[in-house]
Amino acid sequence: MGSSENLQMKIVNGDAGYVLQDVPHLTDYIPDLPTYPNPLQVNPAYSVVKQYFVNLDDTVAEKVVVHKTSPRGIHFRRAGPRQKVYFESEEVHACIVTCGGLCPGLNTVIREIVCGLYHMYGVTRILGIDGGYRGFYARNTITLTPKVVDDIHKRGGTILGTSRGGHDTSKIVDSIQDRGINQVYIIGGDGTQKGAAVIYEEIRRRGLKVAVAGIPKTIDNDIPVIDRSFGFDTAVEEAQRAINAAHVEAGSIENGIGVVKLMGRYSGFIAQYATLASRDVDCCLIPESPFYLEGKNGLFEYIEKRLKENGHMVIVMAEGAGQDLLSESLQSMNLEDASGNKLLQDVGLWISQRIKDHFGRQRKMVINLKYIDPTYMIRAIPGNASDNVYCTLLAQSAVHGAMAGYTGFTVGPVNGRHAYIPFTRVNEKQNKVVITDRMWARLLASTNQPSFLHPKHVTEVNEEEVPQTQLLDG
């Protein structure tokens, strides 16, 4: 058994190719920290539950499809309550911040962190940071109690407010230090988790007893390693209403075409799953799958075919789809938001215009196109039942992890089991739809759309994207 360590990840090697990618612990840089019995041991709700505490050796496998000869592979530390904790209840001063775009379930996560800390661990000092990272140094804080957060899960958005940009590591850590905060819960997407990683590193550099826990939030489902992100399910469900409206409109008029644009800057999961769920969609366009408009096997040819066969059609597209085509025909503006994310042009409007021009002017066909853009409507709503349950588990796992002294981790389900994942792993790449994977093939089989892959693209995909099956990946 060997082990190695860097600031963000501890690697433990075991027998038969077993690898634990472990998260940091406060004792890695503050030796001899005292421990205390977990207050849950005497909590009437939990003390009767057998095996409530997670075994210290429990780990979760990243890959669950294996062969007889496969090495045991990468594992993560299982999330959950430990027998011993590294904070006394009265000592804890926690804070919660939400950053990046909105996502259904944000308020549920906030609520469950507050209630988890309060009811499970007797923690009473919890602050909300107002308006994202910059709130640490530019705004007043909000006192959070179970009473304050009681019914916030029924509301969309985040009661704490959010923002992009404004990540100033030393000012943020100064604020944490000055306020005497020792547990930091950071809820946000890929950018936020990168910000959380540098906050953790600065805290560690200063030798502070402060646990940093990341809770992944992304409606685009673009965070890797975890099974899916919270709010995604709700967004896919809400998208059905827009797709249904597009279908009703298109089906009620001659040569009706419904175009629906959904979120998904670099990852087309919402469009993919909304399409699979709906069954009314004839064509789904995502950033990961290049397409072209004109000529043989292009989008226009397919639209004409569907109109002739069926009299109407529905197209669902992710906002990031076809951006290369747009910048060829429109002047690319290269604008960025405050966090440095590229601001996209409206592909839905653009494609609607191109379809109208092609069929009206060139093909002299009467078409009736309706463009629906429910972008913000699918993320500004409260979480649905399944997302709310999921948010509760995430929040409680984060609280258990911080109380047990773990730090520099993101929490999330890996093959159905909640785990503590090192920041490095969630920050190393973006989760994307793999179009050489079976899930995309299922969608193609359901819509019957062509792959739109130019022979040139097929070569590129084959060379660049090794199929991400569980066995081949890594």
Ligand SMILES: Nc1ncnc2c1ncn2[C@@H]1O[C@H](COP(=O)(O)OP(=O)(O)OP(=O)(O)O)[C@@H](O)[C@H]1O
């Ligand atoms: N590389 C980075 N290092 C430090 N901070 C970062 C980094 N990238 C982004 N941030 C900060 O994280 C916060 C959120 O980032 P961003 O606006 O990209 O949203 P996000 O967390 O990716 O969420 P989403 O894209 O799902 O809406 C911002 O305050 C931004 O300044």
Ligand SMILES: O=P(O)(O)OC[C@H]1O[C@](O)(CO)[C@@H](O)[C@@H]1O
């Ligand atoms: O307009 P905003 O708030 O920057 O958010 C838009 C972006 O947020 C996301 O939903 C990610 O949270 C992207 O899909 C989208 O491009």
Ligand SMILES: [Mg+2]
């Ligand atoms: Mg992001």
